Amino acid sequence: MPADEQPGALLDDASAANRSGGAPTLEDVARVAGVSRATVSRVVNGKRRVAPEIQEVVRAAIATVGYVPNLAARSLVTRRTGAVIVVVSGAEEAHADGSTTIDFADPFFGRVVGGMLRALRPRDVDPVLMLAETEADRQRVISALSNGNADGALLVSTHSEDPLPELLVRAGMPAVQFARPAQQVPMSYVDVANRDGGALAAAHLVDRGRRHVVAISGPLDVPAARDRLSGFQDEMARRGHPWVPTVNGNFTYASGVSAMQDLLQQEAKIDAVFASNDLMALGAIEALHDHGLRVPQDVSVVGFDDSSVGALSRPGLTSVRQPIEEMASEMARILLDTIADPDRRVTSVIFEPTIVVRGTS
Amino acid sequence: MPADEQPGALLDDASAANRSGGAPTLEDVARVAGVSRATVSRVVNGKRRVAPEIQEVVRAAIATVGYVPNLAARSLVTRRTGAVIVVVSGAEEAHADGSTTIDFADPFFGRVVGGMLRALRPRDVDPVLMLAETEADRQRVISALSNGNADGALLVSTHSEDPLPELLVRAGMPAVQFARPAQQVPMSYVDVANRDGGALAAAHLVDRGRRHVVAISGPLDVPAARDRLSGFQDEMARRGHPWVPTVNGNFTYASGVSAMQDLLQQEAKIDAVFASNDLMALGAIEALHDHGLRVPQDVSVVGFDDSSVGALSRPGLTSVRQPIEEMASEMARILLDTIADPDRRVTSVIFEPTIVVRGTS
DNA sequence: CTGTCGCGGGAGAGCGCTGTCCCACCGCTG
DNA sequence: CAGCGGTGGGACAGCGCTCTCCCGCGACAG
Numbered sequence: 001m002p003a004d005e006q007p008g009a010l011l012d013d014a015s016a017a018n019r020s021g022g023a024p025t026l027e028d029v030a031r032v033a034g035v036s037r038a039t040v041s042r043v044v045n046g047k048r049r050v051a052p053e054i055q056e057v058v059r060a061a062i063a064t065v066g067y068v069p070n071l072a073a074r075s076l077v078t079r080r081t082g083a084v085i086v087v088v089s090g091a092e093e094a095h096a097d098g099s100t101t102i103d104f105a106d107p108f109f110g111r112v113v114g115g116m117l118r119a120l121r122p123r124d125v126d127p128v129l130m131l132a133e134t135e136a137d138r139q140r141v142i143s144a145l146s147n148g149n150a151d152g153a154l155l156v157s158t159h160s161e162d163p164l165p166e167l168l169v170r171a172g173m174p175a176v177q178f179a180r181p182a183q184q185v186p187m188s189y190v191d192v193a194n195r196d197g198g199a200l201a202a203a204h205l206v207d208r209g210r211r212h213v214v215a216i217s218g219p220l221d222v223p224a225a226r227d228r229l230s231g232f233q234d235e236m237a238r239r240g241h242p243w244v245p246t247v248n249g250n251f252t253y254a255s256g257v258s259a260m261q262d263l264l265q266q267e268a269k270i271d272a273v274f275a276s277n278d279l280m281a282l283g284a285i286e287a288l289h290d291h292g293l294r295v296p297q298d299v300s301v302v303g304f305d306d307s308s309v310g311a312l313s314r315p316g317l318t319s320v321r322q323p324i325e326e327m328a329s330e331m332a333r334i335l336l337d338t339i340a341d342p343d344r345r346v347t348s349v350i351f352e353p354t355i356v357v358r359g360t361s
Numbered sequence: 362m363p364a365d366e367q368p369g370a371l372l373d374d375a376s377a378a379n380r381s382g383g384a385p386t387l388e389d390v391a392r393v394a395g396v397s398r399a400t401v402s403r404v405v406n407g408k409r410r411v412a413p414e415i416q417e418v419v420r421a422a423i424a425t426v427g428y429v430p431n432l433a434a435r436s437l438v439t440r441r442t443g444a445v446i447v448v449v450s451g452a453e454e455a456h457a458d459g460s461t462t463i464d465f466a467d468p469f470f471g472r473v474v475g476g477m478l479r480a481l482r483p484r485d486v487d488p489v490l491m492l493a494e495t496e497a498d499r500q501r502v503i504s505a506l507s508n509g510n511a512d513g514a515l516l517v518s519t520h521s522e523d524p525l526p527e528l529l530v531r532a533g534m535p536a537v538q539f540a541r542p543a544q545q546v547p548m549s550y551v552d553v554a555n556r557d558g559g560a561l562a563a564a565h566l567v568d569r570g571r572r573h574v575v576a577i578s579g580p581l582d583v584p585a586a587r588d589r590l591s592g593f594q595d596e597m598a599r600r601g602h603p604w605v606p607t608v609n610g611n612f613t614y615a616s617g618v619s620a621m622q623d624l625l626q627q628e629a630k631i632d633a634v635f636a637s638n639d640l641m642a643l644g645a646i647e648a649l650h651d652h653g654l655r656v657p658q659d660v661s662v663v664g665f666d667d668s669s670v671g672a673l674s675r676p677g678l679t680s681v682r683q684p685i686e687e688m689a690s691e692m693a694r695i696l697l698d699t700i701a702d703p704d705r706r707v708t709s710v711i712f713e714p715t716i717v718v719r720g721t722s
Numbered sequence: 723c724t725g726t727c728g729c730g731g732g733a734g735a736g737c738g739c740t741g742t743c744c745c746a747c748c749g750c751t752g
Numbered sequence: 753c754a755g756c757g758g759t760g761g762g763a764c765a766g767c768g769c770t771c772t773c774c775c776g777c778g779a780c781a782g
Binding site (some may be wrong): 069071072073075081083110117121124126128130131137140143144147148149253285289300309313316 | 436437447470488490501508510668674
C-alpha cells in the first residue's frame with residue numbers, strides 16, 4: 001500500500017475531476033464506460049472492430065459526458081487537420097495600377113466558395129480563407145501548410161503570373177487550381193472549355209443574323225482569355241467571318257467601356273459584341289448607349305461568366321455560363337482525394353460551358 | 362551492451378534525425394543553438410526577457426533549420442487556435458420556399474469577409490468559413506468552437522430567428538454579430554444607423570422635389586428593415602408627408618417587382634420609391650419600366666446597401682451606403698478583443714450611413 | 723562579508739489523442 | 753487434448769509545444 005505510488009485518494013480525485021477541468025476528454029469517457037482510452041478512440045474513429053455491446057456502452061458514455069474530440073490533440077498525432085486553405089489572389093482593389101485585379105466583392109468568389117463548401121461539408125473539412133496579394137501573404141500560406149495548419153490548398157487566382165502554384169508544388173503540398181495555370185506547373189486544376197464557350201457565343205450571334213461582329217478580349221497572357229477569344233474567332237471564321245475586329249480589355253467594367261469606344265471609332269458598322277467577361281460586356285453596353293445605340297435592337301451583346309450582375313442588369317445580359325459551383329466542388333473533391341492519397345497523379349477536369357440567352361441578344 | 366535497450370546507435374540516429382523526420386521542431390533549434398527548448402520557446406513567443414545575445418543565436422538557429430512552430434501542438438497547450446469561424450446563414454439558394462434567404466453569391470458576403478480579413482490578417486488570425494443553414498450545421502459550429510477548433514465566431518446572418526446567437530451565448534463562446542440580433546441576446550454586434558439611413562433617403566427624395574413617395578420595406582420582423590422604414594417615414598412626416606404608402610417585400614429582386622406592382626395598382630400617382638435594399642429597388646425599376654414609367658424622369662428610386670449590382674446597373678442606382686467593410690473590420694476587432702479578455706463587456710458599434718447619388722434619382 | 727532579491731536559464735511535466743505492441747481468450751484443427 | 757491462428761481489449765509511448773517550478777549567479781543593501 002505505501003509502495004503504491006498512486007494512493008486511493010487520487011482515484012477519488014480523478015473521478016471527481018471527471019469534468020471539472022473543462023471539456024471532457026477520452027479519459028473521462030473511458031472511465032465512465034469502464035474501458036480503456038484506446039477502446040474509446042477506436043469507437044470514435046471506427047478504425048478497428050470493437051464488440052457491438054462495448055460500442056454501445058462507449059457511445060452512451062460519450063453522450064452522457066458530452067465528449068467532443070479535441071482536434072488539436074488529434075492532429076498533433078495524425079498530422080491531419082481537417083482544414084484546407086482557400087487561397088484567393090487578385091481580389092484586392094483594382095485601382096492601384098489598373099491591372100487585372102478583381103474586387104473581392106465580385107460574386108464570383110462567393111459562388112466558388114459556395115461550391116467548395118458543398119464538397120467539403122460532407123467530408124467534415126472546413127475551408128480557411130487566405131489572401132495572397134503580397135509576398136508576406138504567400139509566406140503565410142506556405143507556412144500555414146508546412147505548419148500542418150491545413151492539409152492542402154485550393155487556389156483561386158486571377159493573376160497570370162502568380163508564383164504560388166510553383167511554390168506549392170515545390171513544397172510538395174497538395175493543391176488544386178481553378179483554371180489552368182498560366183505557367184506550366186504539375187498541379188491539378190479544373191477549368192471550363194473556354195474555346196467552346198467562345199464558339200458558343202459566335203454561333204449564337206451569327207444565328208441571330210449579326211454580320212458586323214466585334215470582340216473585347218481579356219488580357220492575352222491569361223490562358224482563359226486567350227482561349228475564349230480564339231474559340232470565338234475560329235467559330236466566326238468557320239461561319240464565314242474570317243476577320244473579327246478585337247480590342248483587349250482587362251476584365252474590368254472601365255476597360256469594357258473604353259474598349260467599346262475604341263471599336264466604335266475604328267469600325268463603321270457594328271451590330272454585335274462578344275466580351276470575354278460580363279463586367280466588360282456591361283461596360284460595352286454603357287459605351288454603346290452613350291453612342292446612341294440600342295441594345296439589343298441595334299447591337300447584340302454577349303458576355304462570359306453568367307454573373308449575377310449580368311443577370312440583374314436590364315435588359316438581362318446574354319452570357320456564356322461556366323458552371324462555377326460544380327467546378328469548385330470538383331476542385332475540392334480532387335484536393336480531398338489528393339490529400340487522402342498523395343501519390344495520386346495530377347488530374348484536370350474540364351467542364352462544358354452553356355449559353356444563357358437573355359435580353360441583350 | 363546487450364542489456365542496453367537503446368544502443369548508442371540511437372543517439373547517432375537522433376543527431377542525424379535532426380531534420381530527417383520531417384519538419385524541424387523546437388528541439389532541433391535548441392540543439393543547434395545550444396540552449397534548452399524552453400529558451401527557444403521564449404524567444405519565439407517573446408513571453409519573457411531573454412538575453413539579447415542568446416536571442417541572436419536562437420534566431421540564427423531558427424533560420425538555419427527553417428523552423429516553423431507546429432500550431433496543433435501549440436494550441437493543444439495554450440487552448441488557442443488563431444482561427445475564428447465566420448458563420449454565414451441565410452446564404453443558401455432562396456427558391457426552396459421563397460423565404461428571406463439571399464444567395465451566397467451576393468457580393469455582400471464577399472465585402473464582409475474582405476473587411477474582416479483586414480482586421481484579422483495583421484493579428485495573424487485566419488477565418489474559417491461555415492454555413493449554418495441546418496440544425497446539423499449549427500451543431501458543427503458549436504462543436505468546432507467547443508473542440509477548440511476556433512477561438513470565436515463572427516456571425517453574419519440574414520434570418521430574423523437564427524437560434525445560433527442564443528446557443529453561442531449559452532455556451533459562453535466569444536462571438537460578434539453583424540446587425541443587431543432580432544431576439545434579445547447579450548452579444549456584441551456592429552450595425553449601421555438604419556433609421557438615419559432611411560431619413561437620408563427621405564430627405565434626398567423630398568429635396569429632389571418628389572411629392573408622391575412610396576416605400577418598399579423588408580420583412581418587419583428584421584430589425585434593420587423596421588428601422589429603415591420608420592426612419593424613412595419619420596423624416597417624411599417631419600417634412601410634411603405624414604403618410605407614405607408602403608408594401609413589404611422580403612429583400613429579393615422578385616419581391617421588389619411584385620411590391621412595386623402592388624403600389625402601382627393602389628396609388629394613382631407615384632414619383633418616388635424608397636426600397637429597403639438594392640435588390641428590391643432594382644425589382645421596382647423593372648416593374649416601373651413594365652408600367653411605362655421612366656427612371657429617373659418620371660420616378661426617382663433610392664435603394665439601400667450601395668451594392669455592386671446597384672452601382673453597375675444603368676442608370677446607376679442611388680443608394681444608402683453602409684460602410685460594410687469597416688463594419689466587418691470592427692466586428693473582427695471586437696471579437697479579437699473579447700477573445701483576449703473574455704470578461705469584456707458586450708459592446709456594440711453603430712456606423713453612420715451616407716447616401717450615394719447616382720442616376721436613378 | 724553575508725543575506726536577499728531578481729533576473730535569466732534549464733528541467734520536466736503534461737495538454738489529449740492515436741497507434742503500436744502485447745496479451746488474454748476463444749474456437750478450431752490435427 | 754494440445755497447438756494455433758485470429759479477434760478484441762489494454763498499456764504506453766510519444767506527437768511538439770508551453771509553462772511552472774527551480775536554481776545559479778550577480779548586484780546591492782545592511
